[in-house]
Amino acid sequence: MLLYCSLILAQDDVNVPETERTSETQSCFSDSCDFLKEFGAMKEKQKVIETRLTDSESRLKDSETRLKDGEIRLKEKKNMVVFSAAAEGSGHIGPFNTDTTLVFKAVKTNIGNAYSPSTGIFAAPVPGIYYFTFFYHAAGSQEVFLTLMKNNEDVVRTADHRTSHDGADNGGNAVFLQLKQGDQVYLRLRANAHVWGMQYLTTFSGFLVSQV
DSSP states (O other), rough: OHHHHHHHHHHHHSSSSEEEEEEHHHHHHHHHOOOHHHHHHHHHHHHHHHHHHHHHHHHHHHHHHHHHHHHHHHHHHTTOEEEEEEESSEEEEEEOOOOEEEOOOOOEEEEEBOOTTTTHHHHHHHEEEEEEEEEEEEETTSEEEEEEEEEEEEEEEEEEEEOOOOOOOEEEEEEEEEEOOOOOOEEEEEOOOEEEEEEGGGGGEEEEEOOO
């Protein structure tokens, strides 16, 4: 800019008095200086605007991340499925002449209402990985044979033989299952077997681990 300004002055008139050329040169320097100052101020303002824009974009990304996390937690809470129930009665349950679905009427927890205390059947409300566990107490003088069922399929079992020298037995089992929506899980007591129904000693529980 300064070089250009000087060249213009030189081309104007070489016979211009020295005092006039000095005055014009000083004027050119002054104008250039003012321009450079204004240009510098504009650059500083641009940097400030860019910094603010970067900060705004960062805050926006943080807000979007928090929003997504909140949506995930809300979805997980909405799809929470947990149940736990115990058998109840005045004594032992069974033996029966045929295989029988055990009904655990004493419901302790039933978030999602997927377990039915009237039928003893858990029906998966959403597809996913579920965890199930069951425990029993029984007299040693009678056979025990419990099977966890998925629809009409045997999954896992627990059992104990009848003995004359064992006063009582305890046992159980557990399993992870991948279920489709509507799949049914329940416990089946085999014919001629029994479990104890008093004092909430025989239980059936499960929960949704992860939706798939």
